[in-house]
Amino acid sequence: MIYLKTSTKKSNKGIHMRKLIITLTLTTVALAASAERVKATFTIVDDWGAPVTNASLKILTPRNAYTLSWNGSIPHSEYNTKTDEKGCATCSFASPQRRFTLYVDAAGFYPEERGDIFFGKANELNVPILMRKIVKPISMIKTKLVCLPFPSDKGTFYVDLEKGDWVLPGRKGVVADLSVEYSCHDSEGRTESTAKITFLSGGAYKRKKIVSSCFQSEYSADTNEVFNASFLHSLSFDTKGHGNRISSLALEKDEYLVFRTRVVRDKDGKIVSANYGKIYGEIAAFRNFGYRRCFFNPIPNDVGLEEMEAYEVYKSRQSSTKR
Numbered sequence: 258m259i260y261l262k263t264s265t266k267k268s269n270k271g272i273h274m275r276k277l278i279i280t281l282t283l284t285t286v287a288l289a290a291s292a293e294r295v296k297a298t299f300t301i302v303d304d305w306g307a308p309v310t311n312a313s314l315k316i317l318t319p320r321n322a323y324t325l326s327w328n329g330s331i332p333h334s335e336y337n338t339k340t341d342e343k344g345c346a347t348c349s350f351a352s353p354q355r356r357f358t359l360y361v362d363a364a365g366f367y368p369e370e371r372g373d374i375f376f377g378k379a380n381e382l383n384v385p386i387l388m389r390k391i392v393k394p395i396s397m398i399k400t401k402l403v404c405l406p407f408p409s410d411k412g413t414f415y416v417d418l419e420k421g422d423w424v425l426p427g428r429k430g431v432v433a434d435l436s437v438e439y440s441c442h443d444s445e446g447r448t449e450s451t452a453k454i455t456f457l458s459g460g461a462y463k464r465k466k467i468v469s470s471c472f473q474s475e476y477s478a479d480t481n482e483v484f485n486a487s488f489l490h491s492l493s494f495d496t497k498g499h500g501n502r503i504s505s506l507a508l509e510k511d512e513y514l515v516f517r518t519r520v521v522r523d524k525d526g527k528i529v530s531a532n533y534g535k536i537y538g539e540i541a542a543f544r545n546f547g548y549r550r551c552f553f554n555p556i557p558n559d560v561g562l563e564e565m566e567a568y569e570v571y572k573s574r575q576s577s578t579k580r
Contacts, residue, residue: 293322293353297382299338299346301361308344309388312363313337322353352376359384365391367471367567368574389472394568395561397534397552404547410441415457416546418518418534419553433457434518437546443496452490452542454507459517459531460484466511466537471567478515478533478560488514490542508538508548515562530557 297316301309316336336350340363350357355376361369366388376382400421408414414423414437417430424430438453462482466473490507508514514536521530534553541547552564 293355294349294351295355295376295380295382296347296349297357297384299340299348299359299361299384299386301340301344301346301363301386301388303366303388303390308340308342309363309366310340310342310344312340312344312346312361312366312388314339314346314348315360316348316350316357317360318350318352318357319354359386361386361388362574363388364575367391367469367571370470387468389467389469391568391571392476392563393561394563394565395554395556395559397554397562397564397566399564399566400551400553402547402549403551404541404545406545407437407439407441411439413438414546418516418536418551419532419555421551432519434516437542439542439546441543446496448492448494448496450492450543452507452546453487454490454540454542455487456484456516456518458520460486461488461514461516461536463508463512463514466513471570472563473537474513474535474562475515476561476563478517478562480517480560482515484517488540490540492543506539507542508536508540510539510549512538514538519557532557533560533562535562 299314301312303309314337316338317333318336320332320334334351336348338346338348340346355378356373358373359369359371367390369386369388371384371386374384398419400418403421405416405423408423408425414425415430415433416422416435416437417424417432418434420429420431422429424433434457436455436457438455439451441448441450443449462479462484464475467475488507489505491505492502493504494502515533516536517531517533519530519532520528523529532554534551536551537549539549552562552566554561
């Protein structure tokens with residue numbers, strides 16, 4: 258009979274080595290997890306700077322450091338918190354990809370969403386959020402992104418803002434709210450395009466869009482503001498595609514126009530009737546005339562700009578959170 262002799266010393270040494278490796282691995286994972294966590298403080302106020310209390314915040318962050326997903330949704334971790342009497346909320350959460358998406362809901366306020374907030378190497382964040390209060394939403398007539406080919410390369414054409422179309426035979430337009438004096442031609446290797454956009458009865462003034470997921474304008478038109486009649490739009494670029502593009506937009510992406518149109522005045526020149534609305538930029542006027550969105554208030558002399566469409570988003574979010 259042959260006996261095999263094992264070395265207790267070597268066996269114990271192997272066990273100790275495995276334990277050490279496991280301990281180091283767990284420590285590394287713990288340190289990595291700790292380094293990936295972030296502490297975020299959210300401060301939520303309304304248009305008047307008052308704190309929004311008891312607002313619900315949902316934070317979604319990718320669960321893994323590296324995520325590839327062609328066939329399914331990316332797995333996320335969810336964290337929830339609420340604001341206190343000062344409109345503040347604090348949340349500590351893991352974020353392997355150093356980014357997160359935020360959803361904010363509060364009774365009586367339009368919901369807010371901030372997608373893909375990247376914060377790099379920071380471990381503490383301060384995130385201010387403006388929530389727009391629901392005041393008096395009204396039904397407005399909306400025309401979506403309009404892309405109307407100019408009837409020709411030169412001429413003056415008319416737009417009905419309520420219908421979102423040219424005032425031309427066979428088109429939907431009835432009332433000429435805007436005139437667009439347009440010219441486009443090639444000259445010495447360059448294409449030159451100009452458009453003078455004029456409110457035929459009334460005018461408009463510009464504002465910067467308010468950072469909001471639902472409602473980006475002021476609540477009502479300011480009748481004491483200066484309403485300008487015309488806005489110029491021009492474009493010039495190398496016809497051969499060598500760049501050197503020069504443009505001056507009537508309305509930029511981050512702007513909107515508040516307009517007054519269909520003005521009726523009495524014998525003394527005082528306005529007795531007018532329609533108000535807003536156009537979200539940008540405005541395009543090359544080959545086609547277009548704008549992002551237009552909201553036309555059909556009620557004469559009603560200066561309200563708070564569209565019912567935004568309120569429908571609020572109702573939808575409220576219904577989903579109650580399920």
